[in-house]
Amino acid sequence: MNVVVCVKQIPDPADPGALNADHTLKRDGKLILDESDSYGVEMALQLVDKAGDGEVTLVSMAPNGEVSGLRTALAMGAAKAILVSDDALKGAGALDTAKVLAAAIGRVEGADLILAATESSDGYTGTVPEQIAAILDLPSITFAKSVEIADGTVKVQRQTEAGYDECESPLPALVSVTAGVVEPRYPSFKGIMAAKSKPVDTVTVADLGIDSALVGWAGAGQEIVAVDAAPEREAGEVIEDDGEAHLKIVEFLDGLKVL
Amino acid sequence: MALSKVWVHAELTPEGNLAPISLEILAKAREIADTVEVFTGSDGSAVAATAGAHGATKVLATGDLSGKLQGVHVAAALAAAIEAGDAPDLILAGTTYDGRDIAGRLSVKLDKPVLTNNVDIDVTDGIVVTTPIFGGTQLVKTKFAAGAPAIALFRPKSFVAEESGGGAAEVTTIAVPDTGAAGAAKMIDRHVEETTGPKLDEAAVVVAGGRGLGEASKFELIEDLAKSLKGAPGASRAIVDAGWVPYSYQVGQTGKVVKPTVYIAAGISGATQHMVGMKGSKNIIAINKDPEAPIFGVADLGIVGDVHKVLPKLLEALQAR
Numbered sequence: 120m121n122v123v124v125c126v127k128q129i130p131d132p133a134d135p136g137a138l139n140a141d142h143t144l145k146r147d148g149k150l151i152l153d154e155s156d157s158y159g160v161e162m163a164l165q166l167v168d169k170a171g172d173g174e175v176t177l178v179s180m181a182p183n184g185e186v187s188g189l190r191t192a193l194a195m196g197a198a199k200a201i202l203v204s205d206d207a208l209k210g211a212g213a214l215d216t217a218k219v220l221a222a223a224i225g226r227v228e229g230a231d232l233i234l235a236a237t238e239s240s241d242g243y244t245g246t247v248p249e250q251i252a253a254i255l256d257l258p259s260i261t262f263a264k265s266v267e268i269a270d271g272t273v274k275v276q277r278q279t280e281a282g283y284d285e286c287e288s289p290l291p292a293l294v295s296v297t298a299g300v301v302e303p304r305y306p307s308f309k310g311i312m313a314a315k316s317k318p319v320d321t322v323t324v325a326d327l328g329i330d331s332a333l334v335g336w337a338g339a340g341q342e343i344v345a346v347d348a349a350p351e352r353e354a355g356e357v358i359e360d361d362g363e364a365h366l367k368i369v370e371f372l373d374g375l376k377v378l
Numbered sequence: 379m380a381l382s383k384v385w386v387h388a389e390l391t392p393e394g395n396l397a398p399i400s401l402e403i404l405a406k407a408r409e410i411a412d413t414v415e416v417f418t419g420s421d422g423s424a425v426a427a428t429a430g431a432h433g434a435t436k437v438l439a440t441g442d443l444s445g446k447l448q449g450v451h452v453a454a455a456l457a458a459a460i461e462a463g464d465a466p467d468l469i470l471a472g473t474t475y476d477g478r479d480i481a482g483r484l485s486v487k488l489d490k491p492v493l494t495n496n497v498d499i500d501v502t503d504g505i506v507v508t509t510p511i512f513g514g515t516q517l518v519k520t521k522f523a524a525g526a527p528a529i530a531l532f533r534p535k536s537f538v539a540e541e542s543g544g545g546a547a548e549v550t551t552i553a554v555p556d557t558g559a560a561g562a563a564k565m566i567d568r569h570v571e572e573t574t575g576p577k578l579d580e581a582a583v584v585v586a587g588g589r590g591l592g593e594a595s596k597f598e599l600i601e602d603l604a605k606s607l608k609g610a611p612g613a614s615r616a617i618v619d620a621g622w623v624p625y626s627y628q629v630g631q632t633g634k635v636v637k638p639t640v641y642i643a644a645g646i647s648g649a650t651q652h653m654v655g656m657k658g659s660k661n662i663i664a665i666n667k668d669p670e671a672p673i674f675g676v677a678d679l680g681i682v683g684d685v686h687k688v689l690p691k692l693l694e695a696l697q698a699r
């Protein structure tokens with residue numbers, strides 16, 4: 120059982136986000152493993168463990184040869200990683216990203232399953248996994264809240280608006296997982312040490328056989344025309360509870376005629 | 379400049395009706411295009427009347443897809459129709475489970491980008507969508523520059539649904555070509571969770587609880603309060619992740635967008651990712667023991683106090699009426 124996990128490396132979501140002058144997201148500080156992808160990594164490790172053979176390979180696209188987030192996932196137990204890093208990818212949209220990741224996944228031999236998160240924490244378009252499946256012409260099941268493998272079939276509970284659907288697909292397939300699908304492990308000290316010497320294959324767009332004129336700003340097919348501050352909501356009255364504040368709430372609700 | 383033709387995803391509720399998100403998007407589609415048609419991964423007859431009443435003239439229907447997944451099959455049918463010469467200027471859907479799958483697959487087939495999580499669209503000078511970023515503090519306007527058809531997904535509650543009084547839309551079949559290996563995933567069974575009371579994203583009153591409740595059992599206060607106000611209970615992600623309540627309760631960036639008449643936030647700090655899902659509420663009441671909590675910045679009525687004191691008294695006062 121060989122599993123490939125897409126892992127995005129992102130600016131720490133705890134820091135306030137900022138845009139560059141060209142409207143791309145500032146990614147020049149240290150990047151970390153997107154927490155959303157820690158679930159996919161954990162899921163992959165558990166599936167390979169259960170199968171008793173195979174390994175977990177990571178693929179990531181990030182600027183400046185960034186590997187911090189990859190090292191975290193390697194420390195959790197993944198065997199190796201492919202990183203696509205190329206200045207030509209600045210301004211890449213979701214479709215370009217999917218093209219690049221699909222080409223990188225194509226370099227992994229004998230992949231049975233590809234995992235991604237349902238949506239990243241910084242861009243959260245939630246379209247990249249399905250786009251990767253379409254490019255690789257693979258079946259896919261998105262928004263998985265549980266994943267099991269049996270007899271060459273992946274069985275998934277797919278989250279829906281009203282509950283969940285029980286779905287299954289033959290392998291190879293792509294599955295996108297929701298937060299909470301499994302409890303991600305913390306890397307052990309031993310894992311962190313071992314991760315330092317695990318192989319990370321850093322490649323460029325040209326290495327993947329993709330024309331750099333078709334990705335990044337050049338290929339995005341979208342143009343940011345303005346970024347404005349959103350109208351702010353005015354704060355109203357704030358009172359200290361003196362033991363009678365609930366009456367103030369009742370009065371407020373009464374005024375709105377919702378009682 | 380109005381567009382000449384727009385396609386809107388007719389998404390179905392578990393009961394088989396046209397979903398609110400589709401009605402909302404139809405209202406906007408009518409405003410920006412001469413011809414509005416809907417597409418559906420079903421036989422289409424169940425939605426023809428409602429789609430027509432909301433301005434669509436045609437229902438492009440794949441026919442029954444039960445047992446199959448929507449994304450790959452609906453996208454294949456749309457791509458084939460477009461290839462046959464029936465291309466719209468713009469394809470719209472909700473940022474929903476199936477909406478994203480269809481758009482993702484279609485974008486690859488057409489080699490066009492998808493712009494996601496939008497809240498508005500303008501077509502006066504090209505097709506320009508508005509997307510909130512950084513928790514809704516900034517709005518980005520992005521123009522499609524890849525030629526027709528453009529594909530755009532909208533957050534729920536971006537527009538207000540309104541009937542236009544049209545007659546039933548005409549149902550036409552769009553054939554689903556062979557999807558090969560990519561179409562091999564199956565849907566075996568559907569589980570619909572029992573719910574009582576109004577739905578979170580449709581309720582006039584939402585009472586939401588956060589980590590400030592202290593422990594899972596205290597969420598009962600939120601549920602009782604919601605019930606006495608004929609509203610729906612909601613939650614911050616902190617207590618969904620902690621397993622106190624199911625994910626379907628979550629309000630925010632990765633949860634539901636709500637715009638009730640009144641939103642009551644109890645023991646919720648007001649993280650940007652939470653506020654992006656509730657800032658559009660008509661009235662906001664916040665109860666938090668920390669006077670510096672960011673939630674007070676958007677509250678019409680803020681109570682600096684302990685939820686364990688304020689909520690029981692409020693419940694008692696409401697029940698006494």
Ligand SMILES: Cc1cc2nc3c(=O)[nH]c(=O)nc-3n(C[C@H](O)[C@H](O)[C@H](O)COP(=O)(O)OP(=O)(O)OC[C@H]3O[C@@H](n4cnc5c(N)ncnc54)[C@H](O)[C@@H]3O)c2cc1C
Nearest residue numbers: 126180212213235236238239242243244245246247493494
């Ligand atoms: C606020 C904001 C809004 C944006 N809106 C749009 C938009 O509407 N349309 C558009 O085309 N682009 C958009 N972009 C650009 C888009 O975020 C990037 O192209 C990004 O590289 C991929 O999209 P995502 O993060 O939204 O992926 P998602 O589809 O949300 O990601 C889902 C999963 O795919 C995998 N994945 C995604 N990117 C990578 C990566 N670089 N490396 C490894 N795995 C990855 C991960 O498993 C991830 O969890 C936006 C960016 C920002 C910051």
Ligand SMILES: Cc1cc2nc3c(=O)[nH]c(=O)nc-3n(C[C@H](O)[C@H](O)[C@H](O)COP(=O)(O)OP(=O)(O)OC[C@H]3O[C@@H](n4cnc5c(N)ncnc54)[C@H](O)[C@@H]3O)c2cc1C
Nearest residue numbers: 588589590614615616630631632633645646647652667685
């Ligand atoms: C990518 C991403 C997506 C996210 N999506 C979402 C989302 O969709 N929805 C969401 O909600 N969050 C989301 N979050 C998480 C968000 O950042 C916050 O962590 C979360 O909203 C905090 O929940 P909380 O307000 O319940 O908890 P806290 O931030 O811990 O706040 C608890 C509050 O309770 C108050 N309090 C404590 N005790 C009492 C008391 N006795 N009486 C009154 N008040 C009390 C405290 O003063 C504090 O303000 C997301 C985060 C990321 C990174």
